[in-house]
């Protein structure tokens with residue numbers, strides 16, 4: 001369809017990890033330790049564990065492709081060539097930039113003055129100017145722009161970061177190149193889930209980022225994100241709030257609070273080449289289910305954990321961090337309220353954060369970002385999930401907020417989506433819009449869809465799908481002709497009532513592409529039962545069959561009962577194969593989906609291994625012998641009520 005989809009097709013890195021779930025399960029082994037570490041107060045003696053991590057930075061090197069044996073082209077030659085082969089050099093340079101832009105989904109970083117292997121090009125100032133002018137010329141042809149992020153030894157530059165590291169006087173600079181979006185579909189979309197304990201300053205920071213301006217310390221900026229009257233009155237988020245900000249192709253911020261007037265989402269989307277959409281989640285324990293739903297259903301590319309400097313990592317923030325780690329989403333931390341926090345308390349908070357992040361469970365490399373150079377270097381390396389950047393900001397004085405803004409600008413697009421797979425869209429919210437009808441919003445998991453396509457929506461209570469047509473599609477409130485994997489969108493559906501759609505349903509293509517038979521396609525398969533490999537993170541006693549818990553799979557939240565386990569019972573830290581049954585209705589799920597289940601303090605996570613379950617092949621054949629005994633009600637295993 002669009003150039004963006006073609007780019008996705010060209011880029012082998014965007015091909016979705018096979019949903020077999022094998023690789024994802026590899027994190028499980030660490031998970032118990034991680035959860036235990038999160039629950040434990042930091043121990044002074046943990047320094048031994050830290051020794052292992054002193055060399056953790058080296059692991060990043062593993063991700064570099066050092067075995068590339070192609071003949072190396074020297075970038076310096078391409079940048080400065082004035083011989084009669086000049087045109088060929090420019091063409092080669094253009095090819096390199098196009099390749100990088102495709103890889104980066106429309107944006108890329110480029111070092112002027114450094115070869116790909118990090119060797120200095122020893123550019124003098126006139127050579128630097130020639131190289132920069134050559135790149136600018138190429139960008140005009142490519143309809144792209146650049147933003148100078150930092151320079152060293154360039155005398156007329158405003159972004160010079162000094163020459164502490166390099167002793168020689170060579171000119172060096174880092175630029176970010178971004179394509180000008182030709183159609184809205186070209187906009188880069190990065191979704192960030194914002195979590196943290198109650199009063200950590202989540203809504204306030206988002207208000208400050210998307211509106212501009214500063215907070216007064218008494219809740220001035222947070223009201224923008226609130227959806228309900230009771231939230232404004234209590235100052236407490238209880239729902240899943242959304243807001244967006246953008247960056248244009250030159251890296252300038254596009255936010256709603258421009259002086260004089262307010263930009264709508266539509267205007268932000270149209271003016272931006274990259275849009276960051278934030279999901280503001282509730283910090284209070286009472287709304288944990290909504291927060292878990294928000295984290296799973298919004299398919300975040302990154303998770304932003306907010307910590308109030310004066311409180312540290314308390315309460316729900318550890319739960320949130322644990323879920324982000326379980327979902328394998330890269331985490332960044334923002335410590336707020338540094339204006340009102342005494343230095344020794346701030347230090348305690350930072351020490352606690354470092355210990356928890358470095359603990360064997362989380363296995364992160366915390367990087368404190370204090371200046372522009374650290375900010376740019378960390379943002380460029382953030383493709384490695386091991387890195388965890390930490391900012392210390394004040395929403396009242398505005399300290400370090402410019403670093404957060406620059407970081408978000410450079411943040412690489414993260415996520416693997418397959419646009420060649422069959423179309424699959426997960427509904428995470430439903431609306432009834434006057435004069436439009438039923439609208440569903442969510443994220444395209446795979447494939448491509450266009451307005452006018454005939455689709456199936458379901459499953460309903462009986463596992464049936466309804467055939468309907470997509471009347472129109474909007475992305476960030478901008479009408480678009482179609483959308484593809486990885487993008488969030490909303491569809492107006494024909495001939496369907498709002499009460500017939502719900503969160504957790506899927507939208508699928510009614511007929512597979514290229515099907516010319518004209519015969520109705522077989523209905524999509526839904527499952528009431530499934531088998532998953534699970535890890536119990538915490539449970540007071542033992543879990544046996546008939547145990548019930550709230551189960552989350554993407555936007556699906558439904559009570560599930562355990563109907564079979566590969567052993568008699570499971571306890572905290574156990575890894576087991578378990579068969580589940582949805583209590584209310586069958587759901588659409590696939591092998592490889594990540595599940596999370598909770599009931600009171602019990603938590604477990606897992607990966608779907610098999611859709612459907614065959615009772616004639618029990619997971620634990622020995623258990624049938626003890627069936628009579630198991631059939632007796634077990635108070636320990638069956639909770640009185642499943643907490644929602």
Ligand SMILES: Nc1nc2c(ncn2[C@@H]2O[C@H](COP(=O)(O)OP(=O)(O)OP(=O)(O)O)[C@@H](O)[C@H]2O)c(=O)[nH]1
Pocket residue numbers: 196197198199200201202203204205215216217218219220221222235236237238281282283284336337338339340393394395396
């Ligand atoms: N002094 C100071 N106050 C802040 C800062 N950030 C937020 N606040 C204040 O902290 C209070 C709580 O902020 P919120 O943004 O509502 O916190 P939250 O994390 O969104 O809380 P929930 O929505 O209930 O989860 C408000 O009164 C803010 O004005 C800061 O950097 N400095």
